[in-house]
Amino acid sequence: MFFSIIIPLYNRPQEIKELLESLTKQTYLQFEVLVIEDGSKNDAKDIVAAFANRLDLHYFYKPNEGQGFSRNFGFERAKGSYFIIFDSDCLIPPDYLEVVYHRLSNDYLDAYGGPDDAHSSFTAMQKAISYSMTSPFTTGGIRGNKKGIGQFHPRSFNMGVSREVWETVGGFIITRLGEDIEYSIRIHSSGFKIGLIPEAKVYHKRRTSYLQFYKQLHFFGRARINISKFFPQELKLVHFFPAVFTLGLIFTLIFNVLGWRIAWLANSVLIIFILLIFFHSLIKNKSLKVAFLSIGAAFIQLIAYGLGFMQDFWKRIILKQP
Structure with a gap:
């Protein structure tokens, strides 16, 4: 199984450096990485180029359209049989792809989502925000949880879809404001099998201050x-x-x-x-x-x-x- 990892990027060069560094440590090696620079003024072209001899890496620069349509841009150019989407502020454990490969080999899913967690290197604020976003006492308790309420909807910070899903359902039809949930609902409606892979976690850095966190969650409420x-x-x-x-x-x-x-x-x-x-x-x-x-x-x-x-x-x- 060959994976295409698709990462939309907007004005966050340092984040993509840390993410790419984590991908160089994967124990499963059958994958490519597509970085889609979404019209950034502070681009990461040179940073990405520094990883060219360590990863099967492809860098694209396009006009700004938002993360949903940038992922579509990546889908159209991906070579893999399975597409994996990460946010640029994630760090990926070394066994991530191996975990996903074994799950899909033994109990296939047409699309999946994975949970997020705080890395030991995160600041106290990042750990607190990560806790809140995954807590059973907040809205985090109904996100990324196979025991949650209603259908499980993968979130785009850690989400995989098969090529068949892409060819049948298409990609994102809205680029922001809940685009990942809307996409998940269409995948469900088309009869594809979606599930959570609990062991396929990522370390999600999220926001670094209360103010940034407030703006992000206000946006989520509107979404x-x-x-x-x-x-x-x-x-x-x-x-x-x-x-x-x-x-x-x-x-x-x-x-x-x-x-x-x-x-x-x-x-x-x-x-x-x-x-x-x-x-x-x-x-x-x-x-x-x-x-x-x-x-x-x-x-x-x-x-x-x-x-x-x-x-x-x-x-x-x-x-x-x-």
């Missing part, structure tokens, strides 16, 4: 509404949780300001939530600093997603604006 415009049935009650949490937080503040008796109940629920995040993160990361930062990351994740969700729910579903 969920965008997906519902294509597939209304995919907007489920669980997707309202961050919005409900955000509204609950606002009402808790109001109750405390007004001195209403119900404030003690709301405060108690909030304290329990904070303690759950803190101790769960402490057990997982074995770091007090990461545990404290995880509290902030969890609140930012839920509030940012909730506000983005409510913003576009009001605009696109209530007001029917495009």
Whole structure:
């Protein structure tokens, strides 16, 4: 089995250097790498060229269209029987391709997704954000989980599709705002088999500050509404949780300001939530600093997603604006 690894890139030369370095250590060697520079002003051409003698590597520069259409650009030029998509801010464990090869050889999947985790080299902030994005106490609990709610939808930071899927279903039809979930739903609808490969994890660096994380999750909240415009049935009650949490937080503040008796109940629920995040993160990361930062990351994740969700729910579903 020959894999084509497709990596869209936009103004992140240092990230692609670390990602390519991790790919040079793969134990399974039947693969090529396609780096699609999506109209970057700060391009990585020279950095990629430095790996030319260490990887079967192909570099392309194209006008900016967004990550979805950049992946399509890679699909069209890939030689492999199976395409694997990574985000540029990922590090890939040495046995990743070997794990995928053995799974597909023994129990074939037409498309798959894998989980993400924090690497030991990540900063405390990156580990806290990674925790929040994978925590059972936030929206992370319903992402990348074979025991999650509804169909499993691979996410494009760690996703594979067969050439047959590409030739039958096509590629991404939207380039941002939930393009990977929309693509997964179409793959499902075409009768292909999709599953999670739990051992095929990547180390996902994500964002390095609360502000960057807020902007990313606000975008994710808006993306969920965008997906519902294509597939209304995919907007489920669980997707309202961050919005409900955000509204609950606002009402808790109001109750405390007004001195209403119900404030003690709301405060108690909030304290329990904070303690759950803190101790769960402490057990997982074995770091007090990461545990404290995880509290902030969890609140930012839920509030940012909730506000983005409510913003576009009001605009696109209530007001029917495009």
